[in-house]
Amino acid sequence: FAPVKVAQQSRFATSSMLMATQDELKQQVGYKAVDDYVKSGMVVGLGTGSTAYFAVERLGQKLASGELKDIVAIPTSVRTKEQAEELKIPLVTLDTHSKLDVAIDGADEVDPDLNLVKGGGGALLREKMVEVCADKFIVIVDESKLCDGLGPGFPLPVEITPFCHEHTLRLIANLPTTKGCEAILRMGSSSTNKPDGDEIAVTDNGNYIVDLHFKEPIKDAPKMAMELKNTVGVVDHGLFCGMTTAVIIAGSDGITVKEA
Numbered sequence: 426f427a428p429v430k431v432a433q434q435s436r437f438a439t440s441s442m443l444m445a446t447q448d449e450l451k452q453q454v455g456y457k458a459v460d461d462y463v464k465s466g467m468v469v470g471l472g473t474g475s476t477a478y479f480a481v482e483r484l485g486q487k488l489a490s491g492e493l494k495d496i497v498a499i500p501t502s503v504r505t506k507e508q509a510e511e512l513k514i515p516l517v518t519l520d521t522h523s524k525l526d527v528a529i530d531g532a533d534e535v536d537p538d539l540n541l542v543k544g545g546g547g548a549l550l551r552e553k554m555v556e557v558c559a560d561k562f563i564v565i566v567d568e569s570k571l572c573d574g575l576g577p578g579f580p581l582p583v584e585i586t587p588f589c590h591e592h593t594l595r596l597i598a599n600l601p602t603t604k605g606c607e608a609i610l611r612m613g614s615s616s617t618n619k620p621d622g623d624e625i626a627v628t629d630n631g632n633y634i635v636d637l638h639f640k641e642p643i644k645d646a647p648k649m650a651m652e653l654k655n656t657v658g659v660v661d662h663g664l665f666c667g668m669t670t671a672v673i674i675a676g677s678d679g680i681t682v683k684e685a
């Protein structure tokens with residue numbers, strides 16, 4: 426993580442943090458993101474996944490207590506929308522609010538330049554559409570998500586149109602930058618990249634997902650992002666390059682914030 430500076434280091438790293446469960450770590454970063462970056466009057470993007478869940482929970486708590494006021498939020502998936510509705514968080518869409526103050530979301534992998542792999546939960550398209558419109562994009566992870574190079578640690582999801590999906594799968598598996606990867610059509614629920622069902626997984630947008638499995642780290646993530654995006658039949662992909670403002674990381678040494 427040499428190229429980014431450590432902006433804050435928690436002074437509260439105690440032995441109890443060594444024993445924190447992964448869920449507790451996710452809660453710590455989810456809550457911290459809302460506490461540090463969300464102010465009254467903001468338009469807030471709500472991510473998807475088990476870490477973003479805690480940020481949504483915290484936002485709901487602070488609105489209910491009156492600590493935050495006049496917030497509107499944009500969810501990045503049907504399941505986040507349902508959670509936010511239960512918590513009575515006022516929701517809007519990009520159609521009425523094209524500019525967000527902040528978006529908060531988890532990630533599947535974070536590299537030393539704060540490029541991300543996202544979409545393990547199948548929400549990559551709405552996540553990217555929302556997060557690219559935010560003044561600040563805050564990523565919340567536990568330290569297991571940090572990697573030296575994107576790729577081998579987690580498959581790269583690519584959202585494709587159902588029409589002739591086998592053809593598109595072959596195209597994206599054989600781009601100059603992806604050649605050699607194993608491309609697997611996601612089965613079961615779109616929200617897990619494990620082939621856990623007999624039916625093809627369908628995203629909130631009615632599309633399919635192909636998970637690209639790499640043995641070696643991706644050498645040039647922005648180039649691969651461009652090649653994937655330029656492939657007709659691809660809707661979007663889980664490489665989030667150059668979008669991150671800061672990553673809040675929970676680990677055994679406490680909470681660290683890395684800024685781009």
Ligand SMILES: O=C(CO)[C@H](O)[C@H](O)COP(=O)(O)O
Nearest residue numbers: 474475476531544545546548
């Ligand atoms: O990109 C995502 C969903 O599409 C999630 O942010 C990503 O999968 C991380 O999820 P989790 O916090 O549950 O590990």
